[in-house]
Amino acid sequence: MEKGRGAGYGVYVAVFAALLVLTGATVGVSYIDLGIWNVAAALLIASVKATLVALFFMHLRHEGRLVWTFALVPILFLALIIGGTLSDTLFR
Amino acid sequence: MTENTADGTMLSGGGRSRGYLEEKGFRSWALTLDHKRIGALYLYTTLFFFLLGGIFALLIRIKLMYPGQEIFSNHTYNVLFTLHGSVMIFLFIIPAIPSGLGNFFIPLLIGARDVAFPRLNLASYWIFVAGILVILGSLLRPMDTGWTFYTPYSAKTAANVTLLSFGIFLVGMSSILTGLNFIVTIHTLRAPGMTWHRLPLFIWGMYATSIIQVVATPVVGITFLLLAMERLFGVGFFDPAKGGDPLLFQHFFWFYSHPVVYVMILPAMGIISEVIPVFSRKPIFGYKAIAYSSLAIAFIGFFVWGHHMFVSGMSKTAGIIFSFLTFFVAVPTAVKVFNWIATMYKGSITFESPMLYSLTFIFLFTFGGLTGMFLGALATNIHLHDTYFIVAHFHYTMVGGTVVGFLAGLHYWFPKMTGRMLSEKMARWGWLLTFIGFNLTFLVQFYLGFKGMPRRWAEYPPQYQSLNIVSTVGSWIMAGGILVMFSNFIRGFFRGDPAPANPWKGLTLEWQTASPPPTENFEEIPVVTDWPYGYAKRKTAGPPPRFFDRGAGDG
Amino acid sequence: METAEAGDPARGHGGQMMNAFAQSAAASPSAWKIDAVFLFIAVVSLFFFLLVEGMLIYFAIRYRRRKGAEEGATSEVRGNFILEVVWVLVPSLAVLAFFIYGYVVYRDVTTPLPGASDINVVTGQFVYEFKYPDGRAAMNELRVPAGKPVKLIMTSRDVIHGFFIPEYRIKQDVLPGRYTYLHLQPDLEGTFDIYCTQYCGVGHSTMRAKLIVMPPDAYAAWAAQGEGAKAAMSPPEKGKALMEKFGCMGCHSADGTVKVGPSFKGLYGRRVELAQGPAVMADEGYIRESLYDPGAKVAKGFPNVMPTYKGSITDDDVAAIIAHIKTLN
Ligand SMILES: [Cu+2]
Numbered sequence: 001m002e003k004g005r006g007a008g009y010g011v012y013v014a015v016f017a018a019l020l021v022l023t024g025a026t027v028g029v030s031y032i033d034l035g036i037w038n039v040a041a042a043l044l045i046a047s048v049k050a051t052l053v054a055l056f057f058m059h060l061r062h063e064g065r066l067v068w069t070f071a072l073v074p075i076l077f078l079a080l081i082i083g084g085t086l087s088d089t090l091f092r
Numbered sequence: 093m094t095e096n097t098a099d100g101t102m103l104s105g106g107g108r109s110r111g112y113l114e115e116k117g118f119r120s121w122a123l124t125l126d127h128k129r130i131g132a133l134y135l136y137t138t139l140f141f142f143l144l145g146g147i148f149a150l151l152i153r154i155k156l157m158y159p160g161q162e163i164f165s166n167h168t169y170n171v172l173f174t175l176h177g178s179v180m181i182f183l184f185i186i187p188a189i190p191s192g193l194g195n196f197f198i199p200l201l202i203g204a205r206d207v208a209f210p211r212l213n214l215a216s217y218w219i220f221v222a223g224i225l226v227i228l229g230s231l232l233r234p235m236d237t238g239w240t241f242y243t244p245y246s247a248k249t250a251a252n253v254t255l256l257s258f259g260i261f262l263v264g265m266s267s268i269l270t271g272l273n274f275i276v277t278i279h280t281l282r283a284p285g286m287t288w289h290r291l292p293l294f295i296w297g298m299y300a301t302s303i304i305q306v307v308a309t310p311v312v313g314i315t316f317l318l319l320a321m322e323r324l325f326g327v328g329f330f331d332p333a334k335g336g337d338p339l340l341f342q343h344f345f346w347f348y349s350h351p352v353v354y355v356m357i358l359p360a361m362g363i364i365s366e367v368i369p370v371f372s373r374k375p376i377f378g379y380k381a382i383a384y385s386s387l388a389i390a391f392i393g394f395f396v397w398g399h400h401m402f403v404s405g406m407s408k409t410a411g412i413i414f415s416f417l418t419f420f421v422a423v424p425t426a427v428k429v430f431n432w433i434a435t436m437y438k439g440s441i442t443f444e445s446p447m448l449y450s451l452t453f454i455f456l457f458t459f460g461g462l463t464g465m466f467l468g469a470l471a472t473n474i475h476l477h478d479t480y481f482i483v484a485h486f487h488y489t490m491v492g493g494t495v496v497g498f499l500a501g502l503h504y505w506f507p508k509m510t511g512r513m514l515s516e517k518m519a520r521w522g523w524l525l526t527f528i529g530f531n532l533t534f535l536v537q538f539y540l541g542f543k544g545m546p547r548r549w550a551e552y553p554p555q556y557q558s559l560n561i562v563s564t565v566g567s568w569i570m571a572g573g574i575l576v577m578f579s580n581f582i583r584g585f586f587r588g589d590p591a592p593a594n595p596w597k598g599l600t601l602e603w604q605t606a607s608p609p610p611t612e613n614f615e616e617i618p619v620v621t622d623w624p625y626g627y628a629k630r631k632t633a634g635p636p637p638r639f640f641d642r643g644a645g646d647g
Numbered sequence: 648m649e650t651a652e653a654g655d656p657a658r659g660h661g662g663q664m665m666n667a668f669a670q671s672a673a674a675s676p677s678a679w680k681i682d683a684v685f686l687f688i689a690v691v692s693l694f695f696f697l698l699v700e701g702m703l704i705y706f707a708i709r710y711r712r713r714k715g716a717e718e719g720a721t722s723e724v725r726g727n728f729i730l731e732v733v734w735v736l737v738p739s740l741a742v743l744a745f746f747i748y749g750y751v752v753y754r755d756v757t758t759p760l761p762g763a764s765d766i767n768v769v770t771g772q773f774v775y776e777f778k779y780p781d782g783r784a785a786m787n788e789l790r791v792p793a794g795k796p797v798k799l800i801m802t803s804r805d806v807i808h809g810f811f812i813p814e815y816r817i818k819q820d821v822l823p824g825r826y827t828y829l830h831l832q833p834d835l836e837g838t839f840d841i842y843c844t845q846y847c848g849v850g851h852s853t854m855r856a857k858l859i860v861m862p863p864d865a866y867a868a869w870a871a872q873g874e875g876a877k878a879a880m881s882p883p884e885k886g887k888a889l890m891e892k893f894g895c896m897g898c899h900s901a902d903g904t905v906k907v908g909p910s911f912k913g914l915y916g917r918r919v920e921l922a923q924g925p926a927v928m929a930d931e932g933y934i935r936e937s938l939y940d941p942g943a944k945v946a947k948g949f950p951n952v953m954p955t956y957k958g959s960i961t962d963d964d965v966a967a968i969i970a971h972i973k974t975l976n
Contacts, residue, residue: 036923066279077307080394084410085343088398091407092932167849238846244823245806245847332824335940338807339822372710373718378726403809404820405827408757412750419742426738427731429699434730436706443711451707458699465742469749471684471756475816478809478844504799542685544813546844549852553840599795628723 015056022049111511111608121181125210126611130217131196132509138192138576141183142495146574148176153533153567159554166550170236173548177239178256182263183224185494186352188440190305191270193501194298194511198274200602201292203283203620205613208276216269223262226257230255238548240349243330243341247322254323257316264309267355271305274298277576283601285620289383292624293376296383297362300390304351304358308394312348314342315543319565342404346397354393356490357457358386360497364450367504368432370598372439375625378431385424392421402473411470418468422461429458444596445519449500452527456492460485463538480542487534499577505594506581511608512588520582525573532566600624674814674835677756681816684752684801688745695741756817760796760830765973767966770821773803773850775841780970781870782881787856792866793836799829800931802962809844812858820845826931833860887969889964893956901975908953909946915973920947934969 022045029041054060060071112128121129137644154168155161195213199206207213230252237246237253246253278299318410319341321327328334330341369376376382398406398414408480432454441447463485466472475483506514536559541547545556594603605614673679712719761939766789767778778784801810801821810829811818818827843854861869880888891898898907909919918926919933922945927933936943938960941953 030273039123066357070275074307077394081311081347084347084395084414085340086399088339088401088406088410089337091409092405164851170846170849170851194701224844236849242807243847248806249848261649332822333872338824350764370732372721375723375725376723378731381726381731403818404807405822405825408754411753415749416746418738419746423735423738426695427734430730430734433699433702433706434727436703436710438722440704440708440712440721441707441710442714443707451703454703458696462696465688465692465745466685466741469684469688470743471681471749471751472688472752473749473820475681475685475813477818478811537717544811544842546809546811546852548846551852553855558735625725628721 011056018052019049059092109606109610110610111606112402113511113608116613123214125206125214127199127207127210127213128194128509128609128611128613130213131192131194133217134187134192134195134220136220137140137224138184138188141179142188142564143177143574143578145180145184146571148172148179150567150571152176155550156552156560157564158560159557160551167190168235169189169550170548171234173454174238178227178235178260181239181262183227185490187220187263187270189363189374189494189501190274190298190301190355191216191267193363193498193505193510194274194301194359195270197505197602198277198295198298199281200508200605200609200613201295201600202278202281202286203601203614203618204277204281205617208280209273209275212269212273216273218261219269220266221502223259223266225259226262227259228258230259240345241316241319241341242345243319243322243338244332246319247330248433254320257319261313261316264313267305268309271302271309274302275306278302282458283617283620288621289380290620292362293365293379293382293386294359294362296508297358297360297365300386301355301358304355304390304393308348308351308355311344312352313349315344318344318415328522339401339404339406342401343397346400347394350400351390351393353486353489354389356494357497358389360453360494360501363497363501363504365428365436365452366598367446367500367599368435368632369625369627370411370446370596371450372436372441373627374435374437374439375628376431377434377437378427379623379625382431385427388424389421392417392424396421399468399473402470403477415468415470415473419465422465422468423463425613429454430567444503445514445516445523446504448520448523449496449503452523453493453496453500456488456496456530460488460492463488476541477545479541480537480545480547483547484534484537484541484552487537491530491534504596506584506631507591508602508607508609510588511583511591511606512584513591513595514580514584514588518576518583522577522580525576526570527573529566529568529570529573533563533570536560536562597624656689673838674837675816676834677832678814678816680752680755684748687748691741691744695738711807737780755924757830759798760832763796763798763830764790765798765800765970768799768801768810769804769822769962770801770808770810770843772806773843773846773854775810775854775856778882778966779870780882782885783870788859789856790859790861790866790869791831791833792863793833793860794863795833797831797833799831800966801827804962806847807845808847808854809842811842811844812839813842814839818844826935828931831858833858836860836862882967882970883974884971886964886967886969888939889960889968890971893960895968898953911972911975913976915969915976919944921945922947922949922951931969934972935965938965938968 026042026045029045030038032038034041054071060067063071112126121133122131122134151164152169152172155172157161195207198204233250233252235249235251235253235256237249237251241253241257262315278291278295302316318327322329322331322336326334328336329340330336332338365376365382396414396418398410399418402411402415423574463481466476467482503519506512540556540559540563543556545552564598591607593605593607595607596603601614601618601620602609604618667755673682710719758879765780768789770777775789776784777786777789799810801819802825803821803823805823807823809818809823810821812831815831817829817831819827821827837860839860841856841858841859843851847854890899900906900910901912903910903912914929915934917929919929920926927944933944937953939955939957941955942951945951
């Protein structure tokens with residue numbers, strides 16, 4: 001609706017840099033042996049990156065309640081598919 | 093009849109214009125941004141694949157007429173049932189109502205001039221066509237895995253699995269875009285005064301459907317990508333020899349494919365909710381219950397995918413959880429059926445073809461739904477799973493439910509879409525033959541399944557023969573019915589009587605504009621003042637019910 | 648007419664089951680137990696079916712309007728809260744009953760039977776291979792003595808297959824890379840069909856086998872006569888030899904002494920505390936995993952030093968080793 005939503009190039013460049021750093025972190029972490037926590041770390045970093053993209057590049061932080069609802073509700077379904085599948089693999 | 097035009101002639105604008113059909117030529121169709129034309133394109137395409145899938149089905153039935161029928165090879169049979177399932181599901185049932193009828197009628201029913209993103213709409217149609225072309229390309233080495241693509245077989249077979257699944261990936265993409273478009277349309281383009289609780293129930297059904305499409309379809313897309321990576325690069329997601337898990341594929345696949353059966357059935361239920369009150373001349377009973385049960389079905393539908401996997405080697409714990417949840421999808425479905433029947437109570441019912449199909453829907457769908465109880469229960473599922481009982485069950489819900497609901501919608505809206513009436517007599521013959529043929533074909537399959545005949549068998553032991561003959565003969569009668577029905581469509585399209593704006597005296601907004609509607613749908617956007625189901629006729633004479641005003645300018 | 652037609656299958660099934668009940672003996676207890684669930688659901692569903700279709704047809708006839716007749720007066724009622732509650736609650740209770748009954752019988756027929764003898768099943772496109780504890784093997788023919796429970800330990804060489812005995816009312820998919828199980832209680836002597844129910848390729852519909860339930864003495868005679876045909880060693884013997892060959896006994900023992908790793912004595916069927924978390928049952932699947940992927944589940948209190956035997960050991964070897972470990976109880 002309103003123009004000039006982007007807060008200028010500065011923010012975008014910063015987010016881009018952050019994404020690069022986090023990509024580096026993903027690679028770095030994979031060299032350390034944390035056992036099962038390797039997966040957790042990779043997923044955590046990826047989630048942070050996705051959040052950054054959604055908030056800044058996709059302008060989610062400027063959006064209203066309805067758009068936020070549509071952005072967040074699918075996370076429930078993600079939890080559902082993971083949980084449902086684990087209810088199989090963990091109890092075999 | 094003739095003097096009773098109070099509702100009918102209010103808006104039909106005199107001289108017969110062909111409305112949105114006026115403009116001719118290839119470009120005017122291929123590049124149209126009009127939701128009605130895009131809807132019509134979807135309908136032509138999907139109806140074509142309905143007939144094609146039907147031909148595959150007839151061939152399947154011919155092969156199964158005798159235990160070791162040699163008319164074509166077992167491999168051909170395996171290809172045919174794969175194509176029958178894939179074509180019917182991905183190219184007919186999933187797009188037919190949402191993308192076809194939905195595109196045409198969502199803007200009309202909510203009093204809008206078009207969908208929210210007309211260009212995206214056109215793009216989604218052409219992506220759909222691209223998907224179809226890729227799928228046709230896969231026929232060079234046709235696939236034989238069944239429409240379920242189970243690994244490791246689908247990862248190992250020499251057939252063109254990658255191409256077919258990529259085609260379905262594209263078709264799914266188109267379905268996501270359409271769903272997205274509808275959600276935004278319903279949120280933002282409702283006519284002034286059309287609150288959520290004044291929405292026609294078809295819109296509620298389509299809204300729930302669109303949410304499923306947007307949430308679930310990406311999962312199958314990703315699953316097919318993983319399958320393609322496994323086939324092309326040997327990544328072992330599903331291959332136990334490489335540390336993968338074949339059941340993971342089934343989890344992913346059914347996480348999409350179970351909710352998608354509600355993509356098929358919810359819009360059909362929406363159509364039934366429109367037709368029953370019109371032909372019973374009574375307000376819909378339990379509006380909110382029907383509206384919210386659509387959302388409930390869509391939501392609970394996501395929690396039950398594991399009921400396709402009770403005997404797959406999934407953990408017992410998961411089986412118990414999924415069986416329990418499965419049963420609770422049945423409740424909102426039952427609520428709808430009861431409300432439809434209560435709507436008929438003390439009505440003034442006529443049985444034109446749309447109503448005939450709607451009553452058939454309730455009749456067959458109830459039967460199909462109840463047979464699902466045997467499959468949701470763990471104990472009986474271990475016997476009936478992967479037998480003809482399943483085949484019969486899902487044909488009762490998918491054909492007896494979705495397809496019959498779709499046909500109800502086609503007969504109901506045909507005058508609006510084409511500006512011409514169908515022959516009622518031919519419609520009845522088509523209905524009768526289809527009904528008899530359908531029941532002959534599939535009723536006996538319950539018994540075959542109970543006696544243990546597995547599905548996807550090209551040949552079978554002789555003890556199953558006699559009922560298979562009945563089933564095959566039934567499929568011919570059904571084909572005859574569909575032939576009559578399509579002749580009626582073609583005859584009606586070219587030579588049918590001109591249709592009035594409102595042949596069934598409906599109150600929803602699509603009937604308040606000309607048949608066929610003009611390109612911009614409404615001369616003026618109506619202002620809605622009440623819900624659309626005020627059909628009751630009071631004993632004392634009074635003004636006919638109205639739920640909208642005209643002339644408040646564009647919204 | 649419509650009611651009668653669509654009602655028939657339910658009634659047909661009902662009739663079918665009546666026969667099953669009337670027979671003095673079902674092929675297996677699983678058959679009549681599952682048929683009982685079927686009958687229960689059929690009766691309750693039939694009630695709802697008749698109710699719904701009855702009302703549908705009755706209303707359609709009772710409130711019809713003749714052709715060309717004036718539109719009759721209709722009521723303006725828009726809903727009824729109490730009715731809505733009733734038809735949410737009543738079906739909920741019915742499906743709850745379906746769930747519970749279905750679950751109880753499911754638990755029953757999937758629970759291992761005491762005193763069962765183990766038979767290994769290996770499926771491949773498009774055959775069933777049966778391996779008996781004493782080393783005999785057979786293709787597409789499973790012979791068992793009547794009255795004695797059997798446990799099938801199944802795995803697949805290639806793709807997923809099914810294992811379905813219609814007369815027993817039970818089936819189970821057979822997966823590559825894993826074991827799945829079926830528990831049979833063969834009561835009735837006779838020959839029964841075994842079908843593959845999971846599409847597995849061009850020969851899928853001819854992938855069938857026979858279950859032959861024999862009188863115990865006839866079975867014994869058959870087993871003795873097959874003596875010559877059987878493999879040089881029975882699976883447990885073969886397993887013992889393999890374990891010596893692979894050097895397992897350097898770290899494990901058969902008599903309860905703890906070396907580098909836990910002893911095999913009494914291992915099978917015991918609950919094993921894991922370093923990673925909750926305890927698991929040491930069943931065929933667990934032992935198999937210990938060999939292929941020892942790090943996945945590490946027994947508590949032991950170092951994660953066991954080497955993987957993946958690639959150097961065949962599925963048949965694993966089955967033999969499991970058979971041997973079972974004899975150490
Ligand atoms: Cu098979």
